[in-house]
Amino acid sequence: MLIQNEDSLEETRLNGEQVFDGVLLKVHRDQVRLPDGKTAVREYITHPGAVVIIAILPDGRVILERQFRYPLRRSFIELPAGKIDPGEAIETCARRELREETGYEAAHWQHVGTLHPCIGYSNERIEAFVARELTYVGHQWDEGEFLEILSLSFDELDAAVSAGEVTDGKSLAALYLARKVLAGGGA
Known part of the structure; x- marks a missing residue:
C-alpha cells in the first residue's frame, strides 16, 4: 500500500468561504496550513459526484x-x-x-x-x-x-x-x- 495512515503531506483547513453557488458547481476559497506550518490559499469546486x-x-x-x-x-x-x-x-x-x-x-x-x-x-x-x-x-x-x-x-x-x-x-x-x-x- 502506498498510502500511510498519517499523511505527512496533509493540509489543514483554517477558514474559508463559498465564493460562487451555481446550479451544478460550488466554488470555495480556503486558507490552509501547509505541512511546514506556513499558510496558503486553495480554491476548489465541489461537485455532487x-x-x-x-x-x-x-x-x-x-x-x-x-x-x-x-x-x-x-x-x-x-x-x-x-x-x-x-x-x-x-x-x-x-x-x-x-x-x-x-x-x-x-x-x-x-x-x-x-x-x-x-x-x-x-x-x-x-x-x-x-x-x-x-x-x-x-x-x-x-x-x-x-x-x-x-x-x-x-x-x-x-x-x-x-x-x-x-x-x-x-x-x-x-x-x-x-x-x-x-x-x-x-x-
Whole structure:
C-alpha cells in the first residue's frame, strides 16, 4: 500500500468561504496550513459526484454518445454518464442515466472502480460501472439534452482512441478501470 495512515503531506483547513453557488458547481476559497506550518490559499469546486457506464450490447459493441460540450465548444464521443442526485445510490444513478440517455436497461451491473478526474481543483468523484445483458426500452432525455447514440466494437473504439477521436478523460479512465472485467478476468 502506498498510502500511510498519517499523511505527512496533509493540509489543514483554517477558514474559508463559498465564493460562487451555481446550479451544478460550488466554488470555495480556503486558507490552509501547509505541512511546514506556513499558510496558503486553495480554491476548489465541489461537485455532487457522477457515474460513467461501459454498456456492452449483446453483439459485444460498446454504447457511446456524441454530444456538444460547451466549455470546449465542440462535440465529443464519450461513454454514457451523469450526475448523482442527492441521496441517490450510485448503481441507481447508473441505471437511471443509462436508461435516460441511451434507452437501454441492463440486467447485469458491475462496479469497477472510482476515479477522481480533477484532483487539483475539484472533489468530483466518478463511479464506473460495466453494464451487460442490455434491452432497449427507449430513451428519456432531460430537457435541453441533445445526444447522438452510437456503438463501436472494441477494435473500433481502440482505433478511435488512438486517432484522437475519443479524448474524454472519464471515458478513457473507466475503460482502463474495467480492463480486467472486459477481458473476462473478473474485478
